[in-house]
Amino acid sequence: MSESADRDARHKARMARKKAIVDEKIAQATDEYGLLLVHTGNGKGKSSSAFGMVARALGHGMKVGVVQFIKGAATSGEELFFRRFPEEVRYHVMGEGYTWETQDRQRDIEKARQAWVVATELLSDPDIGLVVLDELNIALKHGYLELDQVLADIAARPLYQHVVATGRGAPPGLVEAADTVTEMALVKHAFKAGVKAQKGVEF
Amino acid sequence: MSESADRDARHKARMARKKAIVDEKIAQATDEYGLLLVHTGNGKGKSSSAFGMVARALGHGMKVGVVQFIKGAATSGEELFFRRFPEEVRYHVMGEGYTWETQDRQRDIEKARQAWVVATELLSDPDIGLVVLDELNIALKHGYLELDQVLADIAARPLYQHVVATGRGAPPGLVEAADTVTEMALVKHAFKAGVKAQKGVEF
Structure with a gap:
């Protein structure tokens, strides 16, 4: 067997094993209900990932609500864009x-x-399938809102409604209550190298 | 001074110091050019963050190109949504x-x-202000594309064009070439607790 054909055969065997494992995991994951997601950490991508979820949800015909707890200096691209769809997105800054x-x-x-x-x-x-609470974590971190009340209100939401809360420094109680938590960790940031925050990237 | 007024005064002083530091950093960050961003790691949010950037870019009137290197089982919400705007988004799966x-x-x-x-x-x-190379990192990790050629083609792009490459296991050479790199780290994932991948969240 040539080296390349051998490599291809090993690839095929390895991927077949992987497929069996993945299929088994998918078969086990049968629950379906609204999730609470938290995006935290010092890296880029916490809010943009939430707004990517908005696009996904709209693609599937869901309605979306957005509350931005902290307004930036300029009107953000996401606000300019999603306000095009007032029937589908309720957008509050x-x-x-x-x-x-x-x-x-x-x-x-x-x-x-x-x-x-x-x-x-x-x-x-x-009627709202996804609620984005952008920079909620900051308001909680500073103690501007009471965590217990926030968690109670989130827990009382409709069964199939997803919620995503973004911002640095998510408090431990919010992380504990969440279904899925991602820490966006900073590996490298252009801003530190003297590059301006730019349209389409940071806002 | 009451305890609350004292706390407010300390808050004001701390925030004034922080504003001075942030303003200084913003004043130093004057460069403006197209960035190469990399979203990697095992956590959720790599692709969704790229699609949030698409929404931002569209909000600012930019045109966007998307190449998805790996197609999921179902048509994704982001594809369904962004294909609504054929004049603004060139979308390739x-x-x-x-x-x-x-x-x-x-x-x-x-x-x-x-x-x-x-x-x-x-x-x-x-004419394209943002290019999303979704799951490119996977193709590089498996050796399906040559990193040197990919980096050369990215480096030769128009000066003001942003590029975002997503996927687990970004190779070191891509991280080195990037301006901004985020590692989406898995803290907790609903799928592991037996919850299905759901519309608007995972696809």
Whole structure:
């Protein structure tokens, strides 16, 4: 047998074993219900991954609700884009900038609480299949919202509704309550090398 | 001073210091050019984050190209959704399933090379502001494409074009060439607890 044919044969055998394992796992995974996902960590991709899920959900005909707990300096591309679909996406930008921009804790608390009222409306609506709580983790980390109340409201949502919460520093209680948690870890970031935040990438 | 007022005052001082540092960093970050981003790791969010960037880019009026190197079993929500915008998104699904489904190395290599031909067309088009190379890392990891050729073609792209490559096991040479690299690390995944892959979340 030639070296290449041998390599191909070993590949085939290895992949056949892998397929058996994967098929078995898929057969075991039969539960279906709304998930709570958390995207945290210091790397890029926490919010953008949530907005990729919005695109997925819309592709499958689901309706989506978005609450952004912290507004950036410029209107984000995701906001500009998803506002094109007012019948499918309920889009709320509630914050007033990063906390080091406002420097006013009481106002930040007030804004976070107003945002949570809007979030609870989305979390009560069975027509909405996916709720994005963008930068919720920051509001929790700073103590602007009470974790117990937030977890109770999320737990009381419709059975098949998915929720994704993003932001650095997700509190342990939120991680514990979640079904799927990803830590976006920073390996390298262009910003540190002196590159500006750019349209389509960071916002 | 009451305890709460004291806490608010300390918050204000801390945030003012943070703002000075952040403003300084932003002032230093002046370069602007197309970035190469890599999303890797075993966690969820690599592809969805790339598709969130697609939404961002479209929001800013950019055109986007997508090549999916591995096709899933079902048509993905992102494909269903972004195909709504044929004037803005050039969407190509080139693969034939995971490698453990095909179990045929030569065919996988052939498919990956065909996909790369399409990718190079997108990477040569200055009208396209963002190119998504979804699961490219898998094709590189398996040796279906030559890293040197892939890096050369990416490096030769238009100056302001962003590229994002996703998939587990990004090879070191790709990480080295990238501007921004995120490792999506698995903290917890619902699938392991017996929950099915679900629409809007995993595909």
